Amino acid sequence: MGYLSVVVLLPLAALVWSSRAGGLSVFWHEATRPEAVAALKLTLGVAAVCALVNAVAGTAIAWVLVRDRFRGKGIVDSVIDLPFALPTIVAGLTLLALYGPSGPFRVDIVGLIVALLFVTLPFVVRAVQPVLIELDTEMEEAAASLGARPLAIFRRIIFPNLLPAVLSGVALAFARAVGEFGAVVLISGNIPFKTQVSSVYIFGQLQSGNGSGAAAVSVLLLVISLGALLAIGGFRHWRTRHDRV
Amino acid sequence: MSGITVLDVTKRFNGFTALDDVSVTIPEGSLTALLGPSGSGKSTLLRVIAGLESPDGGKVLIGNEDVTEQPARARGVGMVFQHYAAFKHMTVYDNVAFGLAIRRRPRAEIRDRVHELLELVQLEGLAKRYPAQLSGGQRQRMALARALAVEPGVLLLDEPFGALDARVRKELRAWLRRLHDEVHVTTIIVTHDQEEAMEVAGQIVVLNEGRIEQVGSPRELYDSPANEFVMSFVGPVNRVGETFVRPHDVELSLEPEAGSEEAMVERVVHLGFEVRVELLRADGERLLAQLTQDDVEQLELEPGQIVHVRSSRTKTFA
Numbered sequence: 001m002g003y004l005s006v007v008v009l010l011p012l013a014a015l016v017w018s019s020r021a022g023g024l025s026v027f028w029h030e031a032t033r034p035e036a037v038a039a040l041k042l043t044l045g046v047a048a049v050c051a052l053v054n055a056v057a058g059t060a061i062a063w064v065l066v067r068d069r070f071r072g073k074g075i076v077d078s079v080i081d082l083p084f085a086l087p088t089i090v091a092g093l094t095l096l097a098l099y100g101p102s103g104p105f106r107v108d109i110v111g112l113i114v115a116l117l118f119v120t121l122p123f124v125v126r127a128v129q130p131v132l133i134e135l136d137t138e139m140e141e142a143a144a145s146l147g148a149r150p151l152a153i154f155r156r157i158i159f160p161n162l163l164p165a166v167l168s169g170v171a172l173a174f175a176r177a178v179g180e181f182g183a184v185v186l187i188s189g190n191i192p193f194k195t196q197v198s199s200v201y202i203f204g205q206l207q208s209g210n211g212s213g214a215a216a217v218s219v220l221l222l223v224i225s226l227g228a229l230l231a232i233g234g235f236r237h238w239r240t241r242h243d244r245v
Numbered sequence: 246m247s248g249i250t251v252l253d254v255t256k257r258f259n260g261f262t263a264l265d266d267v268s269v270t271i272p273e274g275s276l277t278a279l280l281g282p283s284g285s286g287k288s289t290l291l292r293v294i295a296g297l298e299s300p301d302g303g304k305v306l307i308g309n310e311d312v313t314e315q316p317a318r319a320r321g322v323g324m325v326f327q328h329y330a331a332f333k334h335m336t337v338y339d340n341v342a343f344g345l346a347i348r349r350r351p352r353a354e355i356r357d358r359v360h361e362l363l364e365l366v367q368l369e370g371l372a373k374r375y376p377a378q379l380s381g382g383q384r385q386r387m388a389l390a391r392a393l394a395v396e397p398g399v400l401l402l403d404e405p406f407g408a409l410d411a412r413v414r415k416e417l418r419a420w421l422r423r424l425h426d427e428v429h430v431t432t433i434i435v436t437h438d439q440e441e442a443m444e445v446a447g448q449i450v451v452l453n454e455g456r457i458e459q460v461g462s463p464r465e466l467y468d469s470p471a472n473e474f475v476m477s478f479v480g481p482v483n484r485v486g487e488t489f490v491r492p493h494d495v496e497l498s499l500e501p502e503a504g505s506e507e508a509m510v511e512r513v514v515h516l517g518f519e520v521r522v523e524l525l526r527a528d529g530e531r532l533l534a535q536l537t538q539d540d541v542e543q544l545e546l547e548p549g550q551i552v553h554v555r556s557s558r559t560k561t562f563a
Contacts, residue, residue: 138330141297142388144317145324146344146395156343160334242334242375 012222019215030216038193039201040220046109046197047177050116054173055166057117058124065125066132080126083119088182091118096186108187108195115183120176124169131165164236171232175225247308247398248273248431249294254303256289263289264300265455271448276425276432278446280439280478286455287435288403294433295401296320307399320399323392323430327404329384331376337363337387338372344395362390365424382413393428402434406441418445439479443467451475473562483532483556490556492535497522497544497552505553508532513546522546524554 019027030036065077083091095115135158143153181199196204198221205214249271256264264286271277279287292298294305296317304313312320332340339346341362345355363369366386376384385405392400405421406414422445425432436442442449443463451458451466451474459471463479470476476489483490498505508524511531520541524532532554546552 136328136330138326138328139332141295141317142324142326142330142391143332143343143347145295145297145320145322146391147318147347148343149318152347156347157332242336243377 015215015218015222019212019219026212027216027219030210030213031220033213035192035196036198036201036213036217039196039198040217042109042196043178043198043221044224046113046116047174049113050120050177051170051174053113053117054120054124055170058121058169058173059128059162059166061121062125062128062132066129080122083121088119088180089186091115092183092186095183108191111187112184112195112197115187116177116180119180119183120173123173123176124166127165127169127172128162131162135161160239164240167232167236167239171229174228174232178221178225178228248275249399249433250304250306251290251294252304252306254290254293254300254305256286256293256298256300262455264293266303267452267455267457268303269450269457269460271431271433273431274429275448276422276434276446277448277450278442279433279435279450279452280437280442281452282437282478284454285452287437287452290452291401291403291433291435294399295322295324297324321395321397322399322401323395323397325385325388325392325400325402325405327407329376329381329388329408331384331388333376335375336372337368337374337376337379340376340387341390341394343391348395358394359390362394365393365427366390380413381409382417385409385417389424393430397430400430400432402432404435404437407436414441421445443479449479451478453478470560476560476562481533481535485526485530485532485556487561488556488559489561490559492521492533494556494558495524495532495534496555496557497524497534497536497540497546498555499544499552501553502555505555507551508554510546510548510550510552512548513541515541524552526554 061080065073065080092115095111095118098111139157139161140153143157148156179199180197181203184197185200185203192201198217202214202217202221205211205217251267251269251271254264254267255262267286267290269290279290281287289298293300294307296312296315296319300313304311306312307320307322317324332343335343338359341359342355345358350358359372360369363372366389368383368386368390371379371383376387379387389402389405402421406417409417418441421434434442434445443466447462448460449463449466450460453474459466459475461469466475466479470479473489476482477484481492483492483495501507506526508526510522511525512523514521514523515538518538520536520538522534522536522541524534526532534554544552
């Protein structure tokens, strides 16, 4: 508990403290600047898209890795963790070559989303994989013998058992996408109202000496991430009620 | 309800032959046990009948219909697994209702049927529980109700009591026997426990290394086993040279008798009414005799003592 307090709570408290330095009105003024609001909207929108795509693609990748047999499966399985191993700025640099001003594709927001998808890929895959491995295939056989078609087996048996793990992965992916800086600082182009996300905005505010502006948006991001984690955690708790005797 | 015919079924897994040209008929309405050691192919045979494995050769008929090419869901079989295969995210009620819900039956009909079945398996009042909140025996009864809910033509049980403790296993065996008398659905139970097979089934199919060794009633298998394997699998047996004898057919006396041989008592094990006497013959072969407590008291057997042994109902196999 003490460790947790030092590692997590202390920095959070410091952040909240610094944001209230100018009083509530300054906080509100800084947090509702049009530029800040636009960046926040973009951040949340992009993170939500990212979380949704991850939910589907991550589950599908986990499924293939667990249930299918193919050559080079071990290699694919190891490569999934690459985004964690790679400094995210390197990922940003790589993607910049593709989507940046001089790259073959000039689609800013798409580039942004691809960058975020890259760094958040492992969350859902790694959350779902162990659950899928442990999933009792006899449940599926029992359902089949009771008359269920493959789609019904997935919908009624497999999916409900994977959902808590998918949600855990999605929550982490969302929170990470909201806060990601390294992978997007190069690619987002840093154009206010267009491709500037909150983390880059915060950095910009700090660079230009507006500490309270940076702190205000930081606190908002913090509250949103925490809210998302708690909401998904609560839903997950409800969905796994059958495991608690 | 329907009988089952298995014709020349062969199944291989990566070069291992699990079923080698197996043919057997399961009469309509019977309770048949597939008995054999692990790796004998008994579970594979059950799964081929269920449609959960497809055979490399041969046919499966349920009733008069060739179902070899049909998927499991179309075969009308109820399946019960050793480890329950309970849908753990669903309540007991939803588990039992599953097959009916898949068939989109009216809600009222499902409700009545589920409650009827929960009563049959003595789980009324536990409908809202989740499987994790049930004991092993309760979970298996739930699985049985779930399989019976869709009124299957055939009920297939794969080592259904294997994961339960000895006392519950015994209770459920007797209960299954009574249930079968009530429901009369053609039932196959896979087991490696000869006592379980004999207690529950009317017909026993003995399997070994992917082949059928013998098919018969428990009495037939015990009294006239077709070969050495069946003889030793359906009960304890002594082997002296090429001759086989059951321990309860070994007679002991203190004085020599016609045809008797000498042996030394090595150990006397009291198991209640039954007493097991371990003997060492002059030629170095060991022999097990099964006696009653009264016999042993009369003979006053002690380890080290020399007794005279005579065997009756011995068997030899060519």
